Amino acid sequence: MSDGFQNGSSVTDDFVPRHLGHTQSDIDSMLATVGVETLDALVDQAVPEQIRLKRALSFTGLDGRLGERALIDRLRRFADQNQVYTSLIGMGYSDTVTPPVIQRNILENPGWYTQYTPYQAEIAQGRLEALVNFQTMVSDLTGLPLANSSLLDEGTAAAEAMTLCRRATRGKKPAFYVADTCHPQTIAVLETRAEPLGIDLRIGPADAVDLSAGDVCGVLVQYPDTHGEVHDWSALADAVHGAGGLLVVATDLLACTLLRAPGEFGADVAIGNSQRFGVPLGNGGPHAAFMATHQKYKRQLPGRLVGVSKDVHGKTAYRLALATREQHIRRDQATSNICTAQVLLAIMAGMYATYHGPDGLRRIARRVHSLTVSLAEGLRAMGYAVGKTPFFDTLRIPVSDPQNVHTAAAAARINLRRYDDDSVGVSLDEASDEVVVARLLMVFAQGADPSKKPAGNMEPIPEVHGRTSDFLQHPTFNRYHSEHEILRYLHRLQSRDLSLTTSMIPLGSCTMKLNATTEMLAVTWPEFGRIHPFAPAEQRAGYARLFDDLEAWLAEITGFAAVSLQPNAGSQGEYAGLLVIRAHHLARGEGHRNVCLIPTSAHGTNPASAVMAGMKVVGIACNERGDIDMDDLEAKAKAHADNLSALMITYPSTHGVFEETIKRVCSIIHENGGQVYLDGANMNAMVGLCRPGDFGADVCHLNLHKTFCIPHGGGGPGMGPIGVVAHLAPYLPGHSVVELPGNQRSGAVSAAPHGSPSILPISYAYIAMMGAEGLLSATKHAILNANYMASRLQGHYDILYTGNHGRVAHEFILDCRHFKAEAGVSVDDIAKRLMDFGFHAPTMSWPVAGTLMVEPTESESKGELDRFCEAMIIIRKEIAAIAAGEMDREDNPLHHAPHTALVVGANEWPHAYPRELAAWPASYLRDYKYWPPVGRVDNAFGDRNLMCMCPPVEAFEDAEG
Numbered sequence: 001m002s003d004g005f006q007n008g009s010s011v012t013d014d015f016v017p018r019h020l021g022h023t024q025s026d027i028d029s030m031l032a033t034v035g036v037e038t039l040d041a042l043v044d045q046a047v048p049e050q051i052r053l054k055r056a057l058s059f060t061g062l063d064g065r066l067g068e069r070a071l072i073d074r075l076r077r078f079a080d081q082n083q084v085y086t087s088l089i090g091m092g093y094s095d096t097v098t099p100p101v102i103q104r105n106i107l108e109n110p111g112w113y114t115q116y117t118p119y120q121a122e123i124a125q126g127r128l129e130a131l132v133n134f135q136t137m138v139s140d141l142t143g144l145p146l147a148n149s150s151l152l153d154e155g156t157a158a159a160e161a162m163t164l165c166r167r168a169t170r171g172k173k174p175a176f177y178v179a180d181t182c183h184p185q186t187i188a189v190l191e192t193r194a195e196p197l198g199i200d201l202r203i204g205p206a207d208a209v210d211l212s213a214g215d216v217c218g219v220l221v222q223y224p225d226t227h228g229e230v231h232d233w234s235a236l237a238d239a240v241h242g243a244g245g246l247l248v249v250a251t252d253l254l255a256c257t258l259l260r261a262p263g264e265f266g267a268d269v270a271i272g273n274s275q276r277f278g279v280p281l282g283n284g285g286p287h288a289a290f291m292a293t294h295q296k297y298k299r300q301l302p303g304r305l306v307g308v309s310k311d312v313h314g315k316t317a318y319r320l321a322l323a324t325r326e327q328h329i330r331r332d333q334a335t336s337n338i339c340t341a342q343v344l345l346a347i348m349a350g351m352y353a354t355y356h357g358p359d360g361l362r363r364i365a366r367r368v369h370s371l372t373v374s375l376a377e378g379l380r381a382m383g384y385a386v387g388k389t390p391f392f393d394t395l396r397i398p399v400s401d402p403q404n405v406h407t408a409a410a411a412a413r414i415n416l417r418r419y420d421d422d423s424v425g426v427s428l429d430e431a432s433d434e435v436v437v438a439r440l441l442m443v444f445a446q447g448a449d450p451s452k453k454p455a456g457n458m459e460p461i462p463e464v465h466g467r468t469s470d471f472l473q474h475p476t477f478n479r480y481h482s483e484h485e486i487l488r489y490l491h492r493l494q495s496r497d498l499s500l501t502t503s504m505i506p507l508g509s510c511t512m513k514l515n516a517t518t519e520m521l522a523v524t525w526p527e528f529g530r531i532h533p534f535a536p537a538e539q540r541a542g543y544a545r546l547f548d549d550l551e552a553w554l555a556e557i558t559g560f561a562a563v564s565l566q567p568n569a570g571s572q573g574e575y576a577g578l579l580v581i582r583a584h585h586l587a588r589g590e591g592h593r594n595v596c597l598i599p600t601s602a603h604g605t606n607p608a609s610a611v612m613a614g615m616k617v618v619g620i621a622c623n624e625r626g627d628i629d630m631d632d633l634e635a636k637a638k639a640h641a642d643n644l645s646a647l648m649i650t651y652p653s654t655h656g657v658f659e660e661t662i663k664r665v666c667s668i669i670h671e672n673g674g675q676v677y678l679d680g681a682n683m684n685a686m687v688g689l690c691r692p693g694d695f696g697a698d699v700c701h702l703n704l705h706k707t708f709c710i711p712h713g714g715g716g717p718g719m720g721p722i723g724v725v726a727h728l729a730p731y732l733p734g735h736s737v738v739e740l741p742g743n744q745r746s747g748a749v750s751a752a753p754h755g756s757p758s759i760l761p762i763s764y765a766y767i768a769m770m771g772a773e774g775l776l777s778a779t780k781h782a783i784l785n786a787n788y789m790a791s792r793l794q795g796h797y798d799i800l801y802t803g804n805h806g807r808v809a810h811e812f813i814l815d816c817r818h819f820k821a822e823a824g825v826s827v828d829d830i831a832k833r834l835m836d837f838g839f840h841a842p843t844m845s846w847p848v849a850g851t852l853m854v855e856p857t858e859s860e861s862k863g864e865l866d867r868f869c870e871a872m873i874i875i876r877k878e879i880a881a882i883a884a885g886e887m888d889r890e891d892n893p894l895h896h897a898p899h900t901a902l903v904v905g906a907n908e909w910p911h912a913y914p915r916e917l918a919a920w921p922a923s924y925l926r927d928y929k930y931w932p933p934v935g936r937v938d939n940a941f942g943d944r945n946l947m948c949m950c951p952p953v954e955a956f957e958d959a960e961g
Contacts, residue, residue, distance in 0.1 A: 011067035011069075011070070012067070013067040013068040013069050014065075014067055015065070015066075015067065015068050015071075015516070015518065015769035015770065015774070016065065016769070016770055016771075016773075016774040016777065018516070019514055019516065019769075019770065019774070019778065019858070019859055020777065020778060020781050020858055020859065021781070021785075021858065021859050021860045021861035021862065021864070022781065022861065022862055026861070026862040027039065027784070029862070030784060030785075030788040030862060031784070033788055033791050033792060034784070034787050034788055034791045035791070039780050039784055040780075042780075042783065042784060042787060042807065043689065043780055043783055045803075045805035045806075045807045046658060046783050046787070046803060046805070046807040046808070046809060047658050047685075047689055047690065047783075047809075048658055048660045048662070050660075050663065050695075051658075051662060051663065051690045051694070051695040052689060052690055053688065053689060053690050053691055053694065056688075056772050056773070056776070057556055057557060057688055057772035057775065057776070058556060058772065059552075059553050059556060059767070059771070059772060060549065060552045060553070060556075061549055062549075062553075062767075062768060062771065064771050064773075065768065065769055065770060065771025065772075065773070065774055066768045066769050066771075067769070068518045068769060071518060071765050071768050071769050072518065072521060072522075074768065075521075075522045075525075075546075075761055075764070075765065077542075078542035078543070078545050078546050078761075079522065079525050079527035079528060079542055080527065080542065081541040081542035081545060082527045082528065082531055082539060082540060082541065082542040082543060083413075083538070083539040083541075084526055084527060084530045084531065084539075085410075085413045085414060085415045085535065085539055086413060086414045086415070086431075086432075086436060086439075087281070087414075087415040087530075087531075087532035087535050088414060088415060088416055088417075088426050088427050088428060088429070088432070088436075088440075089415050089416065089417045089425070089427065089532050089534050089535065090226075090228075090393075090394050090417055090425060090426075090427025091183050091184070091185070091226060091417065091427075091534060091737075092154050092183045092185075092186070092226075092272075092273055092275075092751070093273075093275060093281055093284070093532055093533060093534070094254075094275065094276040094281075094393075094427065094429035094430070095281060095429045095430065095431040095432075095530060095532075096275070096276045096277070096278055096279065096280070096281075096429065096430050096431065097278070097430050097431060098278045098279070098280060098348070098352075099278060099352065099355055101355070101483050101486055101487055101490075102278055102348055102351050102352060102355065102486075102490075103524060105487060105490045105491070105494075106344070106347060106348055106351060106490065107344070107348060107523075107524060108520070108524060109494070110499065110500065110501050110515065110517075110711075111494045111497070111499050111501050112127070112344065112347065112494060112497075112499070112713075112714065113344055113515065113520075113711040113712075113713050113714070114499045114500035114501060114512075114515055114711050114712065115127060115497055115498070115499040115500075115712065115713070115714035115715075116505050116507060116510065116512060116712050116714070116715070116840060117343075117712065117714070117715035118131075118306075118319075118320060118343075118714065118715060119320065119844075120498075120831065120835070120840055120841055121317065121318060121319035121320065121934075121937045121939075122311070122317075122832065122835055122898050122932045122933075122934055122935070122936065122937055123497065123498040123835050123840060123898075123930075123932050123933075124318075124496075124497055124498070124714075125317065125318055125493075125496040125497065125933045125934055126492075126493030126494055126495065126496035126497040126933075127343065127347060127493070127497055127714045127715075128306050128318035128319065128320075129318055129493055129496075130346075130347040130350055130351065130493055131149040131150075131306045131318075131343065131346060131347065131350070132306050132308065132318055132948070132949065132950055133350040133351070133353070133354055133476055133477075133950060134147075134149060134150065134274075134288070134290075134346045134347065134349060134350035135147040135148070135149055135305075135306060135948050135949060136472075136474060136476075136477075136949040136950045137253075137349070137350055137353045137472065137477075138253070138270075138274070138290045138292050139292055139948075139949055140471035140472050140473075141253045141256040141257065141261065141471055141472075142249075142251060142253075142256060142261055142262050142263055142267070142270035142290075142292040143256075143261025143262055143263025143264045143267075143270075143469065144261075144262070144263040144267065144269075144270055144292035144293055144294060145263075145292075145294060145295055145949075146292060146293055146294060146295050146297070146298055146301065146305075146948060147290060147291065147292040147293075147948070148290070148291050148292075148301055148302070148303040148304060148305050149303065149304045149305060149306050149341060149343070149346060149715075150274075150288040150289060150290060150303065150304075150341045150342045150343060150345070150346035150716070151271075151288075151289040151290065151291055151302070151303050151338065151341065151342070152289060152338070152340070152341070152342060152568050152569055152572065152716075152750070153273065153285060153287060153289050153568065153750055153751040153752065154183070154186055154250065154271065154272055154273040154289050154751055155183075155185055155186045155188070155189030155190070155748070155750060155751030156189060156193075156289065156572070156749075156750065156751065157250075157271040157272070157273075157289040157290065157291050158182070158186045158189065158190055158220060158248070158250060158271055159189050159190055159192075159193035159194075160271075160291060160302045160303070160338070161218070161220065161248045161269045161271050161291060162176045162190060162193065162194065162199065162201075162218060162220070162248070163193070163197070163199075163302075164218075164246075164269060164291075164293070164297060164300045164301065164302065165217040165218030165245065165246045165248065165269070166197075166199065166217050166218075167300045168217070168246060168297055168300055169217040169218075169244065169245065169246075173214070173215050173216055173217035173244065173245060174198065174199060174200045174215055174217070175199070175200040175201075175202055175215045175216045175217065176190075176194065176199050176200070176201055176202070176216065176217055176218050176219075176220070177202045177203075177204070177209045177216050177218070177219045177220070178190055178201065178202065178203045178219075178220045179203075179204070179205065179206035179209075179219070179220060179221045179222065179225070180203055180204055180205060180206075181205075181206060181221070181222055181225035181226055181227060181229070182220060182221070182222040182225070182226060182250060183222065183226045183250070183751075184226070184736050184737055185735070185736055185737050185748065185751045185752070186222075186250065186751065187203060187736070188735070188736035188737075188747060188748045189747070189748050189749065189750070189751060190220075191747055192579070192733075192746070192747030192748055192749055193612070195614075195747075196579070196582060196612070196613050196614030196615075197612065197614060198614070200215075202216075206219075206221050206231070206233075206236065207236075209236070209239075209240075211239055211240065211242070211243035211245070212243075214243055214244060216240070216243060216245045217245050217246065218240070218245050218246040218247070218248050218268075218269075219236065219240050219245060219246075219247055219248065220248040220249075220250060221233055221236065221247070221248070221249055221250070222249075222250045222251075223249050223250065223251045223252075223255075223259075223262060224252060224255055224259075224391060224392045224393075224394060227394065227396040227425065228391040228392065228393070228394025228395055228396060228425075228427070229389045229390070229391060230255075230259060230389070230390040230391060230392060230461070230465050232265065232464055232465065233247065233249065233262075233265055233266070233267070234265040234266055236266075237265060237266025237267065238266065241266065246268035246269060247266055247267050247268050247269075248267070248268065248269040248270075248271065249262040249267040249269070249270050249271075250270075250271050250272055251270050251271075251272045252272060252276070252392065253272060253274055253276070253277060253290075254276055254277070254361065254364065254365050254368070254393075254430075255365065255392040255393070256467070256471075257358075257361045257362050257364075257365040257467065257471070258362070258365045258366065258369060258392065258461060258466065258467055259392065259461065259465055259466070259467055260464075260465055260466065260467050260468075261467060261469060261471075263292070264469065268293060268294060268297075269291065269292070269293045269297075270290075270291070270292045270293070271289065271290065271291045271292075272289065272290055273287050273288075273289050273290075273751075274287065274288045274289070274290055274345070274346065274349035275287035275288075275345075275349075276429065276430065277348075277349035277350075277352040277353060278348055278349060278351075278352030279345050279348050279349055279352075280524070280529035280530060280758065281529065281530055281531060281532055281533070282528065282529050282531070282756070282757060282758030282759075283528070283531040283532070283533050283540065283543055283752070283754065283757040283758055284533030284751070284752025284753065284754065284755070284756070284757055285533075285568055285717070285750075285751075285752050285755055285756035285757065285758065285759075286342055286344075286345050286568065286716070286717035286756035286758070286759060287342065287345055287756075288341075288342035288343075288345035288346035288348075288349055289342065290346075291303065295946075298322060298946065299322070302338055303338050303341055304320055304341055304715065305320065305321045305322055305948055306318055306319070306320060306321065306948060307319060307320070307321030307322070307942045307943070307946055307947060307948050308942065308947040308948070308949075308951045309321075309937055309938050309939065309941050309942030309945075310937075310938055310941060310942075311934040311935040311936060311937050311938065312896075312935045312936050312938065313900075313902075313903065313934075313935050315934055315935070316951060317934040317935075317937045317938075318937075319937045319939060319942055321942055321943060321946060321948065322943060322946070338569070338571055339569065339570060339571040339603075339605045340569035340570055340571060340705070340715070340716045340717070340718035340720075341715050341716040342713075342716040342717055343713050343714040343715035343716045344711075344713030344714055344716065344717060345713075345716070345717065347714070351486070351490070353472060353477060354476060354477055354480055354486065354489075355480060355481065355486050356481070357472065357477050357478050357481055358470070358471055358472040358473070358477060358478070360481070361472070364430055365392075367430075368392075368393045368428055368429060368430060368432065369392055369393060369461070371428050371432050371433070371434070371436075371437055372391065372392070372393050372394070372395065372428050373460075374434075374437050375395065375426065375428065375437050375440055375441070376391070376395055378437070378441045379395070379397060379441070379444055382441075382444060382445060382448035382449070383448055383449035384397055384398070384399070384444065384448065384449075385397075385398050390461055390462055390465050392461075393427055393428045393429065394425065394426065394427040394428075395425070395426050395427075396419070396423050396424075396425050397423060397424050397425070397426065397444070398422060398423045399422055399423060399424055399444075400422065400449075401422075402418070402419070402422055402423065402424050404446060405424050405443060405444060405446070406418065406424070408442075408443045408446055409440075409443045410536075412439050412442070412443055414436075414439060414440065414443065415532060415535050415536065415539070417534075426440065474949075474950040476950055495933075496933040497714075498835075498838070498839075498840055498930060500512060500514075500515070502838060502930050503838050503839050503840070503864070503867075503868075503930070504839070504856065504857075504860045504864045504865075504868060505839075505840040506839070506840070506842045506854045506855055506856055506868060507840070507842055507843050507853075507855060508656065508811040508812075508813070508842055508843040508852075508853025508854055508855045509603070509654070509681050509682065509811065509843055509846075509853065509855065510706065510712070510843065510855065511681075511684045511703070511706035511707060511810075511855060511857055512712065512855075512857060513684070513706075513709060513857035513858065513859045514709065514857075514859035515709055515710070515711040515762070516709065516765075516766070516769075518765060518769070519709055519761075519762045519765040519766055519769075520711075520762060522761040522765070523758055523759060523761060523762065527542065528542075528543070528757075528758050528761060529758055531543065533737075533738070533752045533753060533754075533757075534737050534738060537738075543754075543757060546760060546761065546764055547565060547754060547757075547760070549764065550563075550565065550760060550763065550764050550767075551563040551564075551565060551721075553764075553767050554702060554721060554723060555723055557683075557687055557688075557691065557767075557775070558680075558683075558691055558692050558693055558700055558702070558723040559691030559692060559693025559694045559723075560692070560693040560700065560723030560724055560725060561693075561723075561724065561725055561726040561729050562723070562724055562726070562728075562729035562732060562742065563721055563722065563723045563724075564576065564721055564722050564724075564732040564733050565719070565721045565754045565755060565757075565760065566721070566732075566733045566735070566748070566749060566750050566752075566753065566754055566755050567701065567719070567720040567721060567722060567733070567749055567750060567755055568717070568718070568719055568720070568750045568752075568755030568756045569716070569717075569718045569719070569720050570605070570681065570701060570703045570705075570706075570718055570720040571605045571608075571609060571720065572720050572749055572750060572755075573680075573701025573702070573703075573720025573721060573722050574605055574606060574609035574648075574677070574679065574701055574720070575609045575612055575613060575749060576701070576720075576722050576732075576733055576746075576749045577677050577699040577700070577701050577722045577724070578596070578609055578610060578612075578613035578615065578646060578648075578677060578699075579613055579731075579733075579746055579747075579749065580699055580722070580724055580728050580731040580732060580746060581613075581645060581646045581675045581677065581698070581699060581728070582613055582614065582615075582645065583731035583745055583746045584675065584727065584728055584731055585645060587731070587745070590673070592642075592643055593643050593644060593645040593673065593674070594614060594615050594616050594643055594645050595615065595616050595618055595640040595643045595644050595645055595674075596610040596613075596615040596616065596617055596618070596645055596646045596647070596648060597618050597619075597620050597633065597636060597637065597640070597644070597646070597647045597648070597669070597674075598610065598617055598618070598619060598620065598647075598648045599619070599620045599621075599622055599628055599648075599649065599650075599654070600619045600620065600621060600622055601622050601626065601650075601653070601654040601655060601847040601848075602648060602649075602650060602654060602679070602847075603650065603654065603679065603681065603846075603847075606648045606650075606679060609648075610646075610648065615645055615646070618636055618640060620632055620633050620636060620647075622655075625655075625657075625801055626653060626654075626655035626657065626800070626801040626847075626848075627653060627655075627657065627659045627661070628649070628653075628659065628661065628665060630661055630664070630665070633647075633665065633668060634668050637668050637669060637671075637672040637674070638672060640672070641672040641673055642673075644669070644672050644673050644674035645674055645675070646669075646674050646675050646676070646677050647665070647669045647674060647675075647676050647677065648677045648679060649662075649665065649676065649677070649678055649679065649697075650678070650679040650681060650682060651678055651679075651682065651686075651692070651697075652682045652685050652686070652809035652810070653682075653801075654847045655800070655801040655813060655847060655848075656682075656786070656801060656808045656809050656810070656811040656812050656813060656853065656855075657801050657802065657803045657808060657809055658685070658803055658809050659803075660803075660804060662695055662696070663695050663696055665696070666695065666696025666697060667696065670696070675698040675699065675728070676696055676697045676698050676699070677697070677698070677699045677700070678692045678697035678699065678700040679700075679701065680692070680700045680701050680702040680703060680707070681703055681706065682809065682810065682811070683700075683702055683703070683706070683707040684706065684707045684778075684779065684782050684810050684857065684858075685779060685782060685783060685809040685810035685811075686779065687707065687775045687776070687778065687779045688772065688775045688776030688778075688779050689776065689779050689780075692723075693723065693725060698724065698725050698728060699722060699723070699724050699725075699728060700722065700723050701720045701721065701722045701723075702720065702721055702722075702723070703718065703719075703720060704718070704719035704720070704721065704759075704760075704762075704763045705717070705718035705719060708762075708763035708766055708767065709762055709763060709765075709766040710759050710762045710763060711762075717756050717759055718756075719755055719756055719759065719760065719763070721755075729742065730742070730745050731745050731746045732746060733746050733747065733748055733749050733750075734746060734747060734748060735748045735753040736748060737753070738753040740753055778858045778859075779810075779858070780858075781858035782810040782856075782857055782858040783807075783809060783810055785810075785856040785857065785858060785860060785865060786808050786809065786810050786811055786812055786854070786855065786856055787807055787808055787812075788862075788865060789812070789854060789856055789865055789868070789869055790802075790808050790812045790854075792865075792866075792869045792873075793814065793869060793872055793873070796872065796873050796876040797814040797815065797816070797872070797876060798814070798815040799812055799813065799814065799815070800812075800813040800814070800815045800848060800851060801813055810855060810857075811853055811854060811855035812853070812854055813847075813848060813851050813852070813853045813854075814842070814851060814852045814853075814854060814872075815848075815850075815851055816830060816850055816851055816852055817848075817849070817850035817851065819879050820850070822879070822883040823879045823880075823882035823883040823889065824882070824889050824890070824895075825879050825882065825894050825895075826850075827844050827845055827850050827851065827852060828844070829894040829895060829897065830852065830875055830894065831844055831852075832894075832897040832898050832936055833875050833878075833893060833894045833897040833898070834871060834872075834875070835897060835898035835932045836893070836897050836898050836899055836918065836919065836921060836932075837871035837874075837875075837921060837922055837925065838925065838928070838929065838930040839868055839871055842854040842855070843855075856868075867922075867924055870922055870924075871921075871922060874921055874922060875894070878892065878893060878894060878921075879894070882894070887912075887913065888912055891911055891912050891913070892913060893911075893913055893917055893918050893921070896911065896918070896935075896936075897918075897936070898932035898935065898936065899918040899919050899932075899935075900931060900932055900933065900934060900935055901919075901931040903918075903935065904918055904919045
């Protein structure tokens with residue numbers, strides 16, 4: 001019998017063989033290289049028998065698997081069940097017009113959405129420049145000099161601002177005050193975040209904050225507030241500063257084109273959501289939130305920060321700055337657990353501002369405000385008490401019979417904001433026009449009282465609130481306003497990046513697999529994209545069907561009783577899972593359980609998440625094989641038995657091995673009163689073979705942007721849903737605005753009820769088109785690919801860790817540590833040299849310093865695996881040549897990599913090795929050559945000379961002159 005996937009489907013568009021990279025002859029050849037006769041025999045050697053699933057997966061509502069056309073038809077039926085009304089609910093979510101040139105060439109373009117996080121700066125210059133544009137846009141509009149390159153959503157951005165305030169005041173001020181006129185979903189996320197951290201969250205009127213005790217680290221206000229009112233917060237800023245605290249302002253970037261910038265009236269931190277800059281509503285996400293602050297808080301700023309530096313040739317180059325703040329460096333001392341940002345959406349928002357320019361943004365804002373004024377005047381003429389308080393785009397209107405108004409609005413296919421009292425909210429947006437205003441006036445006419453006369457005319461935005469400062473003056477925002485120019489700019493940037501359209505990205509623990517076109521199609525359908533997250537449930541019926549199926553399917557895959565789709569990143573999934581465990585202990589009267597055991601090999605987000613969940617981290621040693629030291633685990637579990645909350649473990653292990661002791665590990669924790677949290681980053685090695693819920697885990701998060709095919713997007717979006725056992729199901733995240741099914745007793749971890757819903761059709765499509773048999777085959781192919789590459793590279797490199805049978809799981813670690821002493825070659829040199837071969841480096845120096853962790857995924861062909869192995873073997877020979885003295889220890893292609901076209905094509909060639917070896921070290925490069933746009937970037941220079949906004953034109957002229 002063949003070991004490959006048997007295509008038993010009668011359809012002609014069967015997806016499985018299109019997702020998997022091999023023919024049967026490829027499989028036979030690879031098995032021979034590995035040294036086993038069958039694929040099942042290899043899996044038997046790699047995966048412990050005692051944890052193997054004894055049956056096939058079974059998916060509700062899915063008989064076998066769907067072909068690509070059938071999948072599209074099913075998603076179309078779901079889409080048809082969603083109803084696209086004109087949603088004027090507001091609350092931080094606005095309809096917008098995505099410029100088609102941006103939709104087609106960024107959102108729908110695999111050259112942009114399949115990139116990895118830009119840790120290898122030399123081959124990520126395009127998206128790094130786009131992120132600098134985003135940072136500059138945010139900084140200019142908020143009036144604050146330093147902005148990060150995006151956060152997950154506005155609610156979590158507010159929570160990050162709260163912890164920044166606490167860090168900035170050195171933890172000496174335990175209270176954080178939140179104005180009750182902030183968006184309710186933001187307040188809910190703050191409540192969730194504050195409690196385990198011991199932050200005294202105080203909520204009340206902005207004009208009633210008590211600063212007399214000197215214990216308030218920060219104050220958060222909304223500008224304009226959730227009801228639409230615009231206030232002058234200057235006096236509050238002075239009072240907060242006088243009390244030693246910081247003022248945080250949640251703001252609207254479009255409003256900031258007309259309103260005084262937060263930084264100009266004393267804000268220390270500005271946060272918000274850039275969604276209305278061309279990013280679809282998407283039922284709540286994904287959207288790029290932002291945070292801006294002063295330079296003095298650069299070490300406290302969470303998330304990623306793109307800086308401007310230079311390469312070895314003096315050319316301007318971008319790179320991620322101040323990495324010492326991040327979790328993989330500082331672990332439980334990190335500023336945040338954020339790992340996934342929202343890069344793709346930040347790039348869209350930045351390009352929206354680039355395309356429209358400052359004048360275009362002002363025109364859009366003035367039009368929105370003018371329509372709102374027209375609506376307000378019409379309502380006042382009808383006798384409605386629309387006050388004269390300044391507003392931008394939102395009105396809160398007292399009515400005598402709100403239900404009657406909502407009924408009339410629904411008949412006109414309009415959604416308005418519902419309040420608990422006798423008032424209705426209306427928020428206009430870029431998609432609004434005079435017809436919408438007329439429809440609204442007809443809706444409100446039924447409850448009008450013409451006997452009430454309006455007092456005076458509506459006033460424009462008063463001078464005290466009006467913006468007088470310029471913004472977006474850099475040439476980038478004033479150059480690309482025609483479609484031809486923006487199109488060329490986008491493609492120029494795209495060409496400077498390496499994505500999955502270029503070559504495989506073999507990153508261990510990151511699972512850079514095929515993001516199939518069919519999986520992506522529904523993301524930009526308006527029936528998914530134009531839904532407001534707080535629209536009535538009946539308008540989101542298609543989404544509900546998709547959620548129900550996906551939750552059930554993920555529960556079946558993991559072996560858990562219930563799933564929450566709310567966490568909108570893997571890091572958020574970790575955090576949410578630990579909060580569930582915390583809530584469980586609290587409910588049992590064991591709130592003192594706060595010790596979290598974490599192996600020393602764990603990803604840095606694990607300890608950072610544990611701290612955010614109010615836990616104390618205790619490290620567990622690993623043995624010489626990279627496995628958990630069972631003696632150390634048992635000793636520490638017993639020592640902390642009275643206070644043990646959880647163990648965080650990655651399985652297969654961080655070292656790419658299925659540890660045989662996993663059941664015993666879980667038993668030890670349970671015997672000592674704790675719960676087991678399993679990091680699902682390596683789920684791609686388990687789907688269909690084994691299930692965390694079966695071998696003892698209590699909670700597991702899944703990276704949908706890894707195992708389940710949501711693209712990485714250059715560093716986001718991601719999704720990190722969690723599965724839990726039955727006794728933890730009541731503690732899954734809830735939501736303050738939208739009622740979720742089940743008995744949620746935990747707070748919200750994301751602003752939207754289902755995190756980033758508009759990308760969930762991707763994972764739905766993947767599971768539906770693969771089916772149970774296809775998913776199992778994908779897992780087996782992932783294990784085959786990793787073991788094949790390990791076998792090919794064995795003898796050239798040492799494979800650092802293997803299981804009892806000498807096999808790895810879906811990834812493996814190459815030991816490069818001895819090259820430094822032998823040839824002066826570091827793992828960084830190897831990474832840069834791989835760029836000359838057209839490859840992104842594997843994961844560097846994690847979990848072991850000086851190593852490379854390789855993960856090929858199941859969707860790469862044998863030819864691509866061989867091409868990467870050839871590159872690694874050639875590099876190994878170059879290292880050997882240096883060690884033997886055949887190449888100079890300093891002047892060699894590894895030390896000077898990557899080699900740019902400008903350097904290779906220059907008149908002078910200063911190196912002892914030939915140009916051909918520098919640029920075309922492998923024969924396949926003569927057919928296609930990706931050229932790194934810059935040489936090796938000077939990271940130290942960039943951190944010493946931190947610049948995180950668009951550099952002046954002179955910087956480019958000097959570098960290129």
